[in-house]
Amino acid sequence: MKIFPKLLISFLLLSLLPIVLFSIFVYRTIYTMTINEEIHVISELAKTQIRSVTQFFDHLEEDAMTVAYSNDVLNLFQGKPDEAHAYLKYALDQYGLGDIFLIKNDGEVIYSFQNAIAVGTNLNSGIYEFTELAKVFRQSATLLEPTYSAFEYFSPTKKPVVFLSVPILIKGSLIGVFAVEIPAEKIYYFFENYTGLGETGETLVGKKEGNTALFVNRLRHRPDSAFKFSVNLGDNFAFPIQNAVEGRSGSGISVDYREEKILAVWDYIPYLQLGIVIKIDLNEVLKPVRAIFKIITYFIFAIIISVVGVVIYLSNSISKPIQKLQEGMAIVGAGDLNYHVGTDANDEIGYLSRAFDQMVKNLKHSMTSIDNLNEEIARRKEAEEARSNLFAMASHELRGPIGPINELLKIILQGRAGEVNPEQKKLLSAAQHSASRLLKVINDILDFRKLEVGQMKYTMSMGNLNETLKQAEHMIQDVVKEKGLQLKLELQPDLPNTLFDPDRLLQVVTNLINNALNFTGSGSITLKSSQVNGEVRIEVTDTGVGIAKEDIPKLFKEFSQVGQNIGGTGLGLAICKMIIKDHGGKIWVESEKGKGSSFIFTLPIKA
C-alpha cells in the first residue's frame, strides 16, 4: 500500500478510534443513567399519585362511616328524611359527591338525595340488578364492611362514577347500607397533574373489562377517550396498561396506545381494581442525550476533515522527495550516469538523495576507468595474438628447411654419401648438432603454441611413471656421463599406475633433466618416484647452483631465462607446466640459491 493511504488510515484510526470508542461508551452509560433516572422519577411520581388516591379512598371510607353512623342517617332509616337532608347536603358538597343512597338490607332503595333512583326500587331485581351500585350493595352486605365498586357509566346520571357502600349495623344487626356516588372527576384529579412529565408524559388509568383494557381517565393525547377507548388484551402495543389492569406491576421501555416508544412505570390500585400507568415519550427523555451526541458527531466530522488535511500535507512532504529519488534511480539504472537527483532538503530523504548522487558520480568514474582498461586489454590481446601467430608461422617455415638439413647431415656423417675424413666429420658433426638444436627450438615453439591454444592432442593410457623415468634415464645417461655427473634412480617399487600420455610425460621428464643438467656443474641428478596422498609424485633433484627465491615465480613463465644464459628458448618449463596441468597435476620447484633444486610434479591417481 502506498504511503498516502497508509498514513491516512493510521492517522484516522489513531485519532478517531479512541474518540469513537469513548463516545460509544459514554453514550451507553449516559443513556442507561438517563433511563434509570427517569424511571426513578416516574416511579416516585407513581408512588405519590397512588398514595394520594389511596389516602383519598381511606379518608372517604372513614368519613362515610362517620356519616353513615350519624344520628341523622340512622333516623333516615327509621323514616325521617327531612331532618337529614341538610346534613347530607353538607356531606355531599364537602366531598363533591354525586349522590347519596340508603338501601335496606333486602335491596329496597329508601333514599336517593338526587332522586336519581326512585324510592322503593329494589336493587336485587329489575333494571338496576346488575349495576355497580347494586353489586356493591350486595358485596358490602356480605362482607359486612365498606366496599368500593368498580368504575362504571351510571345510566341514571350518564357519567362515569364509583360507589362506596357502607353496611350499617344497629345493635350488631345489619339493617342496610349507606352508599355514596363519587364522580370520576374526583379520581381523575389525582392523575391529571403533568408536573415532571414534560411535554409528552401522562398518567393513564384503566380497568379490565372482559378481554380489553378500558381507559378510564382522560388521555393527554386523546382528550375524548375516557371510558370510550380501549385496547385488547394481547394487542402488540399499549403493553403497560395491559399489564397494569391485569395486576402486574413493572417498569421500562415499552410501546403505548399511540404505538410510540415510551418509558413507563405501571402498577395496580386494588381499591377500584384500576391499573395505573405513568409514562413519558422516550424521545423526550433522550432529547438532551441525543443533543450531546449530535455535537459529538459534528466534532468527529471536524476531526476527520482536519486529519485528512494534515495527512495530505504530511504524506506529500514525504512521498514527493521519495518519488524523485525513485525516478532518479530508474534513470541511472537505465544507464544515464550523468543524471543527478539534486536536493537541498535537510531530512533523511535529502541525505539519501545526495548520497545517491555522490554514488552515481563515483560510479561514473569507475565506469570510465573500466572502459579505458577494457580498451587496453583488447589492444594487448590483439597484439599478443598477432605475435603468437607470427611465431607459429615463422616456426613452421623454419622447420621446413631445417628438418632436411638435419637429416642430410646425419646421412653424410654415417658415410652413406662417401667417405668422410675426420676433419670433415668434426665440422659436419658440429653443423648437425646446431641443426638438431635449432630443430628442437622450433619444435618447442610449435609445441608451446599448440599447448597455448589448447590444440595439443594427448593419447592417454594407464601406465607406470617408473617406466617413463627408466626410459628418460636410458636416453640421457650418455649426456650425463659426458658431463661427469651421476644419474641416480630412486623409484618406489609399487608405484601405482596412472593415466597419462607416455610421450608427453617423457618430454616433461626429459625437459626437467635437461634443465637440471644446465644448472648443475658437478654432483648428481636424482630421479625419484613416490606415492603421496593419492598422488604420484616425481622429483628431479640436482645438486646444482640453485635458484634465488625472487626468481622462482618467473621460472615457469615462457621465455624466462633464469640464471646463466645456457641457451634454449626458455619455453621448456612453461611447456612442462602446461602438460602437467592438462593432466590434472601440479608442478613446482623447491630450491635455494647455492643448494641445488628439486623440480617436482604430481599426477592424480585415477582409479
Place this chain on the structure above:
Amino acid sequence: MKWIASLLLLLGSLHAAKESVKVGVLHSITGTMAESEKPVVEATLLAIDEINANGGVLGKKIEPIFYDGASQEEEFVKGAKKLILEDKVNVVFGCWTSASRIAVRPIFENNNAILFYPVQYEGLEASESIVYLGAAPNQQIIPGTVWSASHLGKRFFLVGSDYIFPRTANVIIRRTAKAVAAEIVGEEYVSVGGQDFEALVKRLIESKPDVILNTLNGDSNRYFFNELRKQGVTSAKIPTMSFSIGLSELTAFDLLSSYEGDYACWNYFQSISSPENREFIEHFRAKYGADRVLDDPMEAAHIGVHLWVKAVEKGKSFAVNVVLRNLYRMTYKAPEGVVVVDGTNNHLWKTVRIGKLTSEGDFEIVWTSDKPVRPRPFPLVWGPLP
C-alpha cells in the same frame, strides 16, 4: 495430593455457596397436620423449582432447607431457631396452625427474619416480620358466615378444634351471626387430633341446626364426617360450611364422596378458570402426579415464594428491611386473581369465593366477591358492640 483435594472441595463449596441462597421451609410432614401441610410443602418447592428454572433470584439458585414441625409447637420453635440461627436463613416459608405461628413469631421478630405464612387464620395480628398470605377473617369467615345465613339457613351449629383459631373464629362468627340475625344453636370443641365424635354428633342432631360451621383442623375432620354420615346427617339435610378443609384434606381423608353438596369458603379453588391457574395446576401435576388436587394454602404458599422473589429482585437485595420495603403494595397475578400486599398490615388483598363440592370431586364456585377484598386483620367497629 490430599490438600489439593480439600482445597478444591473448599473452593467448590464456596462457589456453590456463592451461587445459591438458602431459605427455610417449616411445616409438619408427620402428625395430625401432615395431610394438610404436606401438599403445602410441595407447592412451596414447586414455586422454588420454577424460580430456579428461570435462573434463580438475583442470579442465585434458591436452596430450600426443610424442618419437620411434626404438628407440635415445640418442634416448630426448634425448627425456627435452627433455620434462622444455625442455617442462617432470613426467610422461612411455613406454619399452618395459629398455635405454631404464634409460637415462632418472637423468633422471627427478634432475629430479623421474615415468615411467609400461607394459611387463613383468625386475624388480630399484624407482625412486621410475618407476611400473611392466607385470608384474614373478613376475607373468609365473615362473608362465609353471612352467605350461609342468607343461603343455607339461620340456625348455626359451630364445631371446631380446640385451639386459638377455631375459638377466635367462632367469636367472629357469633358477631356476624348477630349482624345477619342468625342464631347459634350449638358450639362444641374437640381437642386437636381428637377422633371421638359420637356424642358430639348426637348433640348436633338434637339442636336442629340449618347449617354446620366447621373449624375443625387436621384429620379430626375424617372422623367427624364419618360419624356425621353414620348418624344419618347428609349435606342435603344439614349442609356444612367448612373454613379449614380443602380438596387436599377431602382427598386425604377419603371424604370426596361424603362431602358432596357441602361448602367451603376460600380465596382459591382449583376450579377457577384463569390462565395462571391452568399453568399452576399443570406445573404441579407435571411434578407430583396427574391425579393431584390443589387448594388454597398450596396456592398461597406458591404466591409467597413468588412475592418474595419479586421483592428481592425489585430491591436487588436479600436484606430483610429492603425486601419488606419492596413488598408493600406489591401486586402479583396469582392463580386466584390479582393479589396485592397491603401497604399497612402485611396481609394480601384477596378475592373471596364460596364453593360447593360437586359429584366430580371439585368445587363449583357459587359466590365471589369479584375483586380483591382489602385485608382487615383487626375487625371493624360497627358502632356499638353487640
